[in-house]
Amino acid sequence: MKVALFVTCLNDTAFPGTGQAVVRLLRRLGVDVDFPSAQTCCGQMHVNSGYVPEAIPVVRTFVDAFKGYDAVVTPSGSCAASVRHQHKIVAQRSGDPALVRGVEALSPRVYELSEFLVDVLGVVNVGAYFPHRVTLHPTCHSSRLLGVGDRPERLLRAVRGITLVELPQAEECCGFGGTFALKNSDVSVAMGSDKARHVRESGAEVLVAGDNSCLMHIGGLLTRERAGIRVMHLAEVLAATEAVE
């Protein structure tokens, strides 16, 4: 099986550690993951901001970069959901039947990390070690758009040494919402502050999620509040072992 990593533009630019964690994790599980360097972005920012025509070349680049792979894995529920639900809309808008066909063929082969691990590899215990108190924010796009269900939680429960604690009102949105965070920054911060309060109430040392966009928002509030709580991507927890690299 030829597997590609879609690292996402945000992780590529701001959180390369997450991409590196996916690479370490997948290699440990025997998957020789490739990084097609022609990749850029899923185009969600454009679509969700109302700029669908501007997303067409971005989606075309995505299809060209990944069409030769059996599976594409990405450490972002939100970007995976965009590929699965929005690329079709963008391709139709382009009026290019080849792009529509390309999207139809590729989209079902794109997996969010926890889906790829549980559904494609059939692994729940990934051999990780992480002796910390952790709480999980399920993220809206992972749970509501992709329907990943309890996959992230099952993966975390199988991590050796971990203490998983409950996040109050976990299902509630953190308020990031892409450009919503800027266009409606007051509401976004109000939602995020409640999320940060629930994270503090959980008693966790580390907040984990499958999307660095949400974590950037919640983490930005937590560090501003000097809450002493770290945020980490799910991939980084699952990649962690006793060996210090």
Add this chain to the structure above:
Amino acid sequence: MNKPATSNTATFLGMPPFPVAAREALANSQLRRNLRHATHTIRSKRARVVEELDDWEQLRLAGAAIKDDVLGNLGGYLEQLEESLTRAGATVHWARDAAEANQVVIDIARSHKVDEVVKVKSMVTGEIELNAALEAAGISAWETDLAELIVQLGNDLPSHILVPAIHRNRSEVRDIFLREMGKVGRPAEADLTDEPAQLAGAARRHLREKFLRAKVAVSGANFAVADTGTLVVVESEGNGRMCLTLPEVLISVVGIEKVVPTWTDLEVFLQLLPRSSTGERMNPYTSTWTGVTPGDGPQEVHVVLLDNGRTKVLADEVGRQALRCIRCSACLNVCPVYERVGGHAYGSIYPGPIGAILTPMLRGVGTDEATDALPFASSLCGACYEVCPVLIDIPEVLVHLRGKVVDSHRGGVPGALQAAMTGASWTLRRSSRLALAQRFAGLSGRVLGRRGLIGRMPPPLSRWTDARDAPAPSRESFRAWWARTDGGRSGAGSTAAGSTAAGSPSDTTDEGGEPR
């Protein structure tokens, strides 16, 4: 005594756009507490009674399918409805817009020489601002639903579809009753407390006078059954039943999307609506009436079938699903945005997620700033879609409408966002361009980022950093790391700091959560 005390019925027109109105609402901590308590209470009641039904998902599918059938054959069903209503002795009026509908109601009221009407709670008469039109024609419209009465007496605006006075607490209600009831009818007793039973008693005595006196009533309808010509109103307080049975003349203003084919279809909606709306298995009062029944109830029955933008919505392939809406308000009660800002910020009778799609479609996008801001008043979390009893994919329609808003502004001088989006699109169509941008970002990250975090940025990015730290761009992008280390195979497997969302390195496992 019959004239309203104030001459200016409150209106949503001219309210500031959502981000501005939301900021003001967020500053009101009493409002936020009221909303939080109320929405969470209804939310959990709804969850409990929905959980009870094994066939809830099938009911949702059936509800959506019935509505889609109606919308796909609307002309035929409406003609059938008109025929059934006429046969049953009702008079059918067609209104293209608010002005036409209001004029029909005014003309009927005038033909009976009345200067007042009693009203059943209705969203559509709020949409067409009927009360203001009646007032301008010298006719008082008395709201008889408790929450609508509170809103009207307070010269206020509704902020929720189901509980329009959700933004008021009981001591505010007491003050409004004491201050205002006497100006328009029977005053509240001077020793009125803020006990709910006492408040309800005061409202009952105040309203009783109006129920017994009114000759004309105005209602909406939750459903209109095409094959029998039956209108249906679903309510909790019994005030609707009073209005629908006591007066001599009944005028019902009904949006054309309210039609259902048969009574059998009602079975689906009478399960979906109360559970989604009040979180009850069944609502206390369900009134149905079919034209005129000689010697019983109103002897003159009018039905005003209203378009007011609905056919425009119907023409929108993605947006038309909004016409399935049965006004249950479940989407409001689960919406994290609504919960924090309340209904007024949406500047429309239809607040919350459904309002954010329905209002721009009914009004048309590209005309005013406040309307165009509505599709952006969402974090796209999808909680609304999850609870919608007729499966309206509100996030999908929001995104669709954002595109329409952007398209309506194309061709002029590009704003900052449009320039940024065009630039990003150019950058993201070639990975080499992205790599170049990342090298510049990486350099700036070295300058800006203290321990991988940026505490302050200039406008408009200050909207982020006013309350949140921002991650500094990584000194080395993932793609640069991959190229340098051959995907980590060449030994130098780890990266520089600033690589995780918290701005701290993560590739060791024994690091504590150090406060910064």
